[in-house]
Amino acid sequence: PAVCNAAATSQSQRDALLAWKSSLGDPAALSTWSRATPTCSWRGVACNNGSAATMLRLRDLGLSGSLDALDFAALPSLSTLDLNGNNLAGAIPSNISRLRALASLDLGSNGFNGTIPPQLGDLSGLVELRLYNNNLVGDVPYQLSRLPKIVQLDLESNYLTSVPFSPMPTVEFLSLSLNYLNGSFPEFVLRSGNVTYLDLSQNAFSGPVPDALPERLPNLQWLNLSANAFSGRIPASLAKLTRLRDLHLGGNSLTGGVPDFLGSMSQMRVLELASNPLGGPLPPVLGRLKML
Numbered sequence: 001p002a003v004c005n006a007a008a009t010s011q012s013q014r015d016a017l018l019a020w021k022s023s024l025g026d027p028a029a030l031s032t033w034s035r036a037t038p039t040c041s042w043r044g045v046a047c048n049n050g051s052a053a054t055m056l057r058l059r060d061l062g063l064s065g066s067l068d069a070l071d072f073a074a075l076p077s078l079s080t081l082d083l084n085g086n087n088l089a090g091a092i093p094s095n096i097s098r099l100r101a102l103a104s105l106d107l108g109s110n111g112f113n114g115t116i117p118p119q120l121g122d123l124s125g126l127v128e129l130r131l132y133n134n135n136l137v138g139d140v141p142y143q144l145s146r147l148p149k150i151v152q153l154d155l156e157s158n159y160l161t162s163v164p165f166s167p168m169p170t171v172e173f174l175s176l177s178l179n180y181l182n183g184s185f186p187e188f189v190l191r192s193g194n195v196t197y198l199d200l201s202q203n204a205f206s207g208p209v210p211d212a213l214p215e216r217l218p219n220l221q222w223l224n225l226s227a228n229a230f231s232g233r234i235p236a237s238l239a240k241l242t243r244l245r246d247l248h249l250g251g252n253s254l255t256g257g258v259p260d261f262l263g264s265m266s267q268m269r270v271l272e273l274a275s276n277p278l279g280g281p282l283p284p285v286l287g288r289l290k291m292l
Contacts, residue, residue: 009076010051014039016074017053023069029061052077054101059084066090072098082106084130089113092131097122104128108154111135116160118143125149132156132175139164145188155179156199167191175199177224185209185230190216199224201248208232209249214240226272227251234259234273246270254278263288 017039021030032043040047046055054077063086072078072095079101089111096105097119104127105120113135120129121143129150136158144153145165152173160179165188168174172194182204189198190210196219206229213220214237223241226248233256234249245267254276262271263285271289 012074013053016071020070024065055080057082067093072096077101080104085109092117094119106130109133121146128152130154134158173197178202197222202227209235211235211237220244222246224248236261248272250274252276258282260285
């Protein structure tokens, strides 16, 4: 029965992938996808020992169409779906949550539109989710913040308007850059204590840069808050971010001069403060930053 089961799985995944290929207009880039060859030898497909597809990686192949005709239920072992850099459009289908084994989903740099389906929050094994550089709109569903294993979340360069998240204790890379987000510095970010890379740039966030940042996010190595409406002083507490290498605060409404403490952050490689009404002279101690 196990052999029959594997054969049935193999047949259904082949049918599903060929039906999707057909919906894309039989692109030349997928010419190896045919009934004449084993599915596991097709371009971009990797399988396990039982011939079940575990990876579908079709980056930068000029594919046009949508995901509507892809039967996700026929791919129960798929752990990686990477369609980055194509011309795919339409909505992200809610039944993508049928990919129960999925650990990495990359739909970045396409033309997907509509809202992000809350069902993505059912993909409990998801470690990496990249939806950047699309045309996604509206609220980011709060269900995404409950993904129990998520480490990388990249929603950059969309038309998203709010992120009503709860804390995300596992996330390390978080980019919400280039959206339509506003309000004060997001509280859920301050309560996501493992973040090392944080990009909130090119939104409409306002209010102070939180004093508590180093206490709450002690592992920060890369921080970009540029092109927002943050105001007040650059908090002296940032000196406690001993791992911080890149700090981007340009294009805000920060005042109170360039603080001396920045000169003590010897690990810093990039310091960007342009286009703020900071006033005052540049502290000579900045000359100590040998890695800039």
